[in-house]
Amino acid sequence: MSLFVLISTLLRLVVLVWAVVLWRRIHDWKPVCLFLCVILIAARDFAMMAGTATTSGDWSLEMTADLRQLPDFGLSLVMLVVVLLLDRELRSGIETGSLPKLQAATGSSRLMKTAIAVAVTAIMASAGVGWLAWNSSRQAVLNSVAHESLSISRSLANHVALKLQNSGDPAGMREKSLVELRNTWNLTEPPYEGSYLCVVESPGRLALHSKNEKMVGTDVSQVVVDPAAAQPRTVSKLLASRENLATQNTNFRGMQQLAGYTYMPSIDSLVVVHVPAKLVENNVRNAAIPWAIGLAVIAGVLIPVSVTLLHHSYTTAQGTAQTATSALGESQERFQSVCTHVPVGIFLGDRDGGCIYINEYTEEILGISPRDALGSGWTKPIHAADRDRVIQAWQAAVHDGAPFESVFRFRREDGHDTWVFGSVKAVRDDHQNITGYVGSVLDVTQLKQTEDALRRSEERYRGFVENSSQGIYLCEFDEPISIDLPEDEQARRLSSDYHFATCNDVFARMNGFESSADVIGLKACDLNPTPKDDQFSRSDAPVERVLSMIRNGYQAADQISEEFDRHGQRVVFSKNCLGVIEDGCLRRVWGTQLDVTDRVLAERAMQASEARFKSLVRAAPVCIHEIDLAGRLLSMNQTGLAMIGVEQECDIVGKLFLDAVCEQDRERIAALLDDARTGKASYFEFTSSAATGSRYFSSSFIPISSSMPILSSGGHVEKLMGISQDITERKRAESERESLIADLERKNAELEQFTYTVSHDLKSPLVTIGGFMSMLKRDLAEQNIEAAHDDIAEVSGAVVKMKQLLDQLLDLSRVGRVISPPAEVPFGELVNEALELVSTDGLRLNVAANLPVIRCDRMRMREVLQNLLENAVKFSRNQPEPCIEVGGQAVNNGHSPVLFVRDNGIGIDPHYAERVFDLFEQLDGSMEGTGIGLALCRRIVNTHGGRIWVESEGPGTGCTFFFTLGD
């Protein structure tokens, strides 16, 4: 058998079996079609097998050559694919639980019967159809055998002709050919075992008959070779036409023969091979029967077995669904109906925990179709917050086979959440094996919401009470107090006949207890022991407070109550309370209280501090004022007002502080004010503006913040406090003292210089005198009279110099000490007086005409002029045209005039212009004089508050001494 055929056949067998099983499951036309297809192909094969078996001993060779096998194989494959698709559809149907399409499983015995019936049907159908096919193809088979006979006869003839071709003996050819043909003929194998060889000589004599020698010589010329043909031919005609012929209907000796006629020219004969038709038919039948029987046996065994196996596979796949469905049995419909109508979600799971069914109610809660919910699809709508938890619990339950119970949420696609109570239990068979799960889903949203609301409310209440910074309490009266009782009676009972039913820890701590547990159950009297210290004065008595509460409709708001805590410590509470009245009786009081002890203490301290501060400000001997951030005055104490000569505070409030500052200081103070605004205190001095009397003040800015009395650092500056003190007197005294000190220092320096210089310069003549006195002694001893005279002259010169020095020094010292009151003196007069004291012979004098009147010590000023004139005369005398000029330069705006004495003498190197005024300073040692004169002048001018200086272009150009008296 060829592999192709084998595979094709097996495939078709598989398809056949599968189709049957599928048809049992799916009532559909598709499996039926497949089934019919396979049957048809099988029938055709039977027919074909019968046909081929007739013509060839080895019919498989023929079949192999048959190209029809390839499309057959393809068709088988296609059918297999179709079957696979159907199988898949069925399996998915089982998985998704589309129950209506699935048929209830049959019992195995029933299945077996079915399988056998199918097998028998298949075999019968195959046989029947095969027989019909055989009948229809019988002529074709016979024809094919006839042609086979022709080809055999032809090959015999050719063989013999070829063999005898070279014998070269035409005479003996016929005999030899006949012998050869007879010898060659050996076709005895089926289906040719009944066949025989004939040779018919022209014109129609039988020359050879391999089966019956007796027949040789018989005339067969009139035998009709093909009676079925339109023009039946006889043997003689065929011989004459020298044609070959294959025929199946030669009625040779009363038997239908299948024959092949080959004309053999070499002996002018027909070589005929005859095969009896009956024999062929028998042979075919004999060959097909065992094959058909074998196939039937195989089909009869294989089909039921395969069906059973396949069926079992589906049963396994269908698993619990099938089992559950089967278990529910006839109550299926009732169950369905219940499931549809109960207001409880019901679902079924297979034994692996996958969902196989949900009812409509569940569908509504999940918001997905039953198909989407199958398998693990039902977990998708679980609220994200609950999903992991639920899936874990479910898997654990499935794993352990334990019941599953959980409260969780489903979130529909429209966003609607449903709280459910889901509970699932395993369904077990008789052997306690889990066959599936059945569960219910209960909508508990309403319940959950109520519970949540209650819990939140409870939490709020608890949180409020526990976390409140206020003390909260509830007092229950031992006996309800009728509100019809007299107020006094009510008040008495209200303040004593109760106990604390509840309170928070804050309340407990306020009253000196550690926690609420210590307070709950306490009586009113337990909370109020005897007071220990009495630093407070009570605002009002407790009874009065209770009375006011009664009158206020059994409630009180923000009552300040001073009490004693458990340790006898005085505490102050701000209280709120509300009485609960039922049936005309006061039953309990809710209350809250706030510990305001610190606040009250602070307020009182603040008030005292404020009072102290105010009296301090009022009495302070300094100006205390407040300035806002824009620099405007807000307030000022009386001392301050008096300082600036304002009577009413309102006259200065709102005015700018800077306006009270003189212009020179304003910029500096503005900067300090800015600093103060940023929180930096500053201390400074300033002069007030002319409007307020140009007085000196020492002052400070102190930033004030709202949170702290005095701002140390950071914070928000609210305003500034200023403190100012009038220090005009002190300033004046200071400046006086400073000028005094400066004066003294100057005098001291002068004195020092003076002492030093004097010690040197006064010694100088003494050295001269001493020296020349010794000299004189020596000269006299040597009788050198001339030299002695010289010595005496030196000594007397030194003495004169000494006297001059002493006189002028005295003069100088007097200048500093003695000063006559200044008087208005015309400067011209002074010049004239001075000129009288100075010999100005041979000098040209030029005194300006309109000299000013000056205010000075007349005598001293004359001394100055005298010295200056003497100086001028001394240094210009040796000039060709000595000239001395005295004048004054007019100076504007009230300054004192600049006066001068000018000469055209030897002049002064500008380098030494300052030094000439120093004591004992002489530029020219050869000139007479003591070096005190100019020092004296400077001293007098300075005493008058003026100054003196010299200007000169240099040596030989003369010089001018200028001086002023005052600025």
Next chain:
Amino acid sequence: MGGRPLVILLAEDNRSHTKLVLRGLQQHHIGNQIFCVSDGEQALDFLNHRGRFSDAAANPRPDLMLLDLRLPRVDGLDVLKQIKTCATLQTIPVVILTTSDAEADISQAYEFGANSYLVKPIDFDRFSEMIRELGFYWLAWNISPLSNES
């Protein structure tokens, strides 16, 4: 002392004192050549050969300088300072010869580099003695860098 005439520069504003010093020097035959100037400016001009002292041959560099402190125009201390800060003049021995015995003067003079500080005695014998010893010390015993070279 070789044959070279020893040069002394005397800066003294008081003419009587000048006479006394000259007498003292002559009495002890000290110094062959004595130049007298009466103020600080002249002293500096002499040393630097300026003005009327521009003839270097006629106004030689002194071997010793006697300097009064109180001088007109340029004070003695200033003269001293200029000499001692001038590279060419600072080797000249400068002896302060003054009437002042003020502590400030003495310390300042030494600060500026004075080689010696002498106060003029009122008694001429002592004055004369001092001049003599001064002359011997500075001109005979003392070896100055200049005389060493020559």
